[in-house]
Amino acid sequence: MAAIAGGAGIGDSVVAVTLAVVAEQESKPQITGSTTALSSAPCYRGPAINAKQIQCARQTLAKNALGIGLDVAGFIPGENLAVTVAQVGIGTVSAVNSAANGDSTGAFGSIAGLQLAALAPVAKSAGWGVAKSIPGIGTILNVGLTGRDLYNAYNDYQSCLAGH
């Protein structure tokens, strides 16, 4: 700028302005430095996120494995003795799980439910109308509760990732 004020030629003044701009840019090295630091950051964040994902997946599995396992077992096809035994088994595990967690409603519900599941084939052979529909009712309940458990598992995983 001093060169322009001193009455020098146009070529000299252009060189002087260019030099001034370059000097101004060189006087802010910290901005360039921080940009470089940001661009290298994802290289370090990647493995940390993966470790967190694995940890959250394990945590979610530990919390929801029993519920989802019981739901999956409820989808065993057929209506023979093996299925009845499986349903009674699910009821027993469910009753123990509810009792262990202090849930008396769940424990009593499971005990009543396993008795119903065990009596269903007998009632059906006796020709009781409602008993014929017990497998259908069971399937409807199982589908609904599987949807709920999968949604809960997804929610647990997301809240773990969010750090809650």
Add this chain to the structure above:
Amino acid sequence: MIEETKDDKPSQVVTRGWALLAMLCLSPIFFLSIYLGHVKEGVGAWICTGIVLLTAKTHWDLRKHSWYWTVVIFALLIQIPFVLFVPWDNRHLSFVSLLPMGVLDYAIVYGSFKLAEKLMSKADRSST
């Protein structure tokens, strides 16, 4: 599978596959409840609607009567207490734990259909 007995018509037979398909068709209720943030009530509404559908299927041969559809609407309305008061969000409850509730709900809806059927057949007889 629920076997067909002599007195069952093919349209009234409910199999596990049919129940699965019905729940799949009703799944928008569940997804809508997630969207609206009422998952507990959504699961209840999904299951209770499935039970009403199952009962309606067992009486499908009566669908041409207007009272059949009145009972279906009545059955849907009496599901409200089940949806609101059953602890659907209790994680310790498996389908076996909720089976007594499901059978009770089914029995109430089934009884409503049978009662309406008896009343209507009596009314028909008295008019002829």
